[in-house]
Amino acid sequence: MTVALAALAAGCGGSSSDDAATTPATVSGSFPKAGVSFAPPADWSVDAGKGHLVATAQAGQATVAVWRYPRSERLPKSKLELQAARDALIKASLKRDASFEQIKTAATKVAGRPAVQIRAREHIAGQPRTVRSTHIYADGAEYVVDAYADADSFRQVDAKVFRPLLRSLHVSSPE
Numbered sequence: 597m598t599v600a601l602a603a604l605a606a607g608c609g610g611s612s613s614d615d616a617a618t619t620p621a622t623v624s625g626s627f628p629k630a631g632v633s634f635a636p637p638a639d640w641s642v643d644a645g646k647g648h649l650v651a652t653a654q655a656g657q658a659t660v661a662v663w664r665y666p667r668s669e670r671l672p673k674s675k676l677e678l679q680a681a682r683d684a685l686i687k688a689s690l691k692r693d694a695s696f697e698q699i700k701t702a703a704t705k706v707a708g709r710p711a712v713q714i715r716a717r718e719h720i721a722g723q724p725r726t727v728r729s730t731h732i733y734a735d736g737a738e739y740v741v742d743a744y745a746d747a748d749s750f751r752q753v754d755a756k757v758f759r760p761l762l763r764s765l766h767v768s769s770p771e
Contacts, residue, residue: 627650629770630664632650632766634762634764636653648663657749658745678712681731699726701713711730714727715728715729723746735769
């Protein structure tokens with residue numbers, strides 16, 4: 597999944613073993629060095645990441661992974677540019693995971709910034725998951741919030757955790 601147009605495909609559920617390594621848990625969802633803050637549920641484990649992975653928040657089989665990818669190309673702003681970004685993200689997802697099944701997409705605003713949101717069924721670490729992948733374009737970066745859970749619990753976790761977390765999200769230039 598990507599923008600500007602294929603260069604931004606690095607997000608959306610993708611990670612390398614280096615990116616996935618985490619540092620000790622933090623007590624909040626504030627990551628000023630990456631220009632990201634969010635309000636995680638009190639009973640969720642929040643860990644700082646390394647590399648492009650800013651943080652993860654987890655409880656049971658549900659996970660939120662927040663990424664920040666610096667971009668030098670022009671970021672999408674208009675509806676047409678966001679639609680092109682969405683198309684590139686979907687194409688990259690299909691290439692990465694043949695089982696990828698799009699549910700719904702939207703060009704929108706998150707944290708007051710231009711964004712593309714994709715809900716889909718895909719495989720993460722070999723496990724089938726329902727995913728809400730949100731790509732926010734701001735401050736010379738693509739911020740990606742991948743929120744996923746098993747199909748049976750996705751709707752409930754999406755309503756109680758994923759959507760409120762996205763509403764609490766703030767992105768800015770890193771410190």
